[in-house]
């Protein structure tokens with residue numbers, strides 16, 4: 383592995399920053415300490431910094447003229463009680479960096495530090511986007527709405543995620559759709575309540591809701607081309623409270639995942655038709671509420687080529703691997719919807735050291751060597767992209 387831009391001091395800082403952030407995790411839109419930590423260091427590196435963008439976001443600019451490329455990190459933690467015994471474990475009860483965003487923030491700080499030391503060689507400008515609230519609320523869209531991509535206009539955008547499904551020392555890339563579009567689904571089934579011993583005097587919302595759940599599983603299998611992908615999951619059912627009472631109402635909640643806009647449209651339309659049709663047949667009524675979440679995260683093939691080449695410079699071609707798409711969602715999608723770019727994965731698993739638990743696990747941790755690999759790769763990606771635009 384060649385992390386030649388990063389010297390020993392910066393490698394040590396990178397780990398220290400990550401551990402500092404790990405010990406003080408903050409939930410979405412509450413990243414006040416984290417944002418201050420980031421802004422203070424960026425200013426020290428000589429960057430022009432704007433804090434308080436979309437509440438707790440930080441934007442910084444490096445370089446004076448030329449094309450602009452953007453690199454993004456997410457700063458938020460999760461509502462999980464950390465169970466690890468490491469000395470940098472979370473000091474905040476019930477909140478934990480269990481996804482690696484502490485590492486993302488530290489890596490992007492290192493990238494800023496690296497490129498700030500090479501401003502004479504950089505062929506344009508780099509904008510740094512430290513965003514709040516990736517996990518649930520979506521901090522990327524309010525930052526986009528606050529003008530992060532337009533003032534001045536950004537020509538390409540990149541982000542990465544530490545990846546415990548991939549060994550440390552490897553970089554995962556993918557051309558096209560990488561993460562799914564997410565839509566929330568809520569169905570209220572209304573019938574007519576009554577005695578459990580006299581169902582003929584009722585319209586049974588429980589039975590109708592059960593049929594809705596069952597038939598929703600035919601939407602993907604019968605209405606979507608089997609060579610394309612989608613998911614319909616009902617994750618919550620609420621209704622009734624006693625064994626001998628038929629309740630008047632049952633509520634179902636779920637999530638819908640898809641990659642292509644036409645598949646998404648088909649699935650959303652069919653979910654509504656099935657729920658309403660099944661309930662009508664039972665004499666009940668369905669109120670269907672579909673709420674758009676994140677769009678699909680789609681990587682630009684040309685930008686992915688740049689990432690592949692830059693990653694190969696750092697880890698070697700043998701360690702650049704092609705990833706399968708994931709049905710997970712990622713709000714970098716709002717950025718990549720507007721400007722070409724790429725999202726890549728930085729391998730962080732080390733089985734031998736017991737660092738292989740999945741993200742969002744209360745004992746999640748990763749091999750910190752991944753931080754150097756990720757920072758060096760991102761710096762090379764940004765440099766290469768500016769060189770391409772300058773040609």
Ligand code: NI
Pocket residue numbers: 481482483543
């Ligand atoms: Ni994450």
